[in-house]
Amino acid sequence: MTLPARSGLGFKSEHFAPIQEDRPDLGFFEVHAENYMGDGGQPHRQLAALRRDYALSLHGVGLSIGGPGRLDPDHLARLRRLVDRYRPDSFSEHLAWSSHGGEYLNDLLPLPYTPETLDIVCDHLDELQAAIGQRVLLENPSTYILFEQSTLSETDFLAEVVRRTGCGLLLDVNNVFVSATNHRSDARAYLDAFPLQAVGEIHLGGHATEDLPSGPLLIDDHGRAVADPVWTLYAETIARTGPLPTLIEWDNDVPEFPVLLAEAAQADRILRDAASAPARTGEARIARAC
Structure with missing residues (x-):
């Protein structure tokens, strides 16, 4: 199963009525898996109705893929049980850790990129993929610190995870821009090194900016529209890969549904342009990950 190479939206319950009334032309909806782990009630009634009309992506936020143990x-x-119930077209998780010693933290925390961390992440992905019976997409993080003990670049780390586990990748373009800005590095160089052939979905979201004496600090807050430089990076990436399923993430200060539809429409325009443009000379389009 794969998502259609269209734009999609993160589903919010307050938007259920306009979705049911208007049946918007979207490729898919995505939900956080942990919000649907109860047995019934309104969340499941709404999700079941959506699933009848749209492709579905489940996005995990609580497995702590990079955590010890x-x-x-x-x-x-x-x-x-959730995967069996809804048969999602995609399941994804984060390259991060969020729990320790039975304590769960409300954050996605960064990892040092070392052989030891690589073993942990690969073992956990193998366990997860076996448990749910489905290929998992692993998302690149937004980061605010770097670890001195890292011996691998993030892109090399992700490429090795793909090679060892057979997982795919979820490329969050906003995270790329946030991390590159925070670390005063080159977002385009990062994308040049990224294993794009493994990407099965793209995320786009908004970020907040704080001005520090050392320069701007960006916070991946999913609380506003996608920034213009992120749209530019996205268009450049899609020109290389060809159309890929693309989610608009807006989880905080959620606007009225037409605002989200406008963001999705902008992504669809870029996807259509990429589909109609000839491949660049000397650079073949990258096939979608299965």
Whole structure:
């Protein structure tokens, strides 16, 4: 199963009525898996109705893929029930950790890129993919610090994870821009090194900016429209890969539904332009990950 190479939106319950009334022309909806781990109620009634009309992506936020120790078996079992119930077209998680010693933190925390971390992440992805019976897409993080003990670049780390586990990647273009700005590095050089052939979905979201004496600090807050330089990076990426499923993430200070539709329409215009443009000389289009 794969998502259509169209724009999609993160589903918010307050938008259920206009979605049902208007049946907007969208490629898919995405939800956070952990919000649907109960057995019933309004969340499941709404999601079941959406699933009848649209492709569905489940986005995990609580597995702590980079954390030490085994993955939580109860969490894995609940995920499997959710996957069996809705048969999503995509399942994704984060290259991050969020729990330790039974304590769960409301954040996605960064990792040092070392052989030891690589072993942990690969073991956890193998366990997750076996548990849910589906290929997983792993998302690149937004970061605010770098670890001195890192011996691999983030892109080399992700490429090796793909090679060892067979997983795919979720490329968050806003995260690329946020991290590159924060670390005073080159976002385009990062994308040049990124294993684009493994990308099965793209995320676009907004970020906040704080001005520090050392320069701007960007915060990946999913609370505003996609910034112009992120749209530019996205268009450049899609020109290289060809059309890919693209999610507009807006999780905080959520606007009225037409605002989200306008963001999705902008992504669709870029996707259509890429589909109609001839491949650049000497640079073949990258096939979509299966």
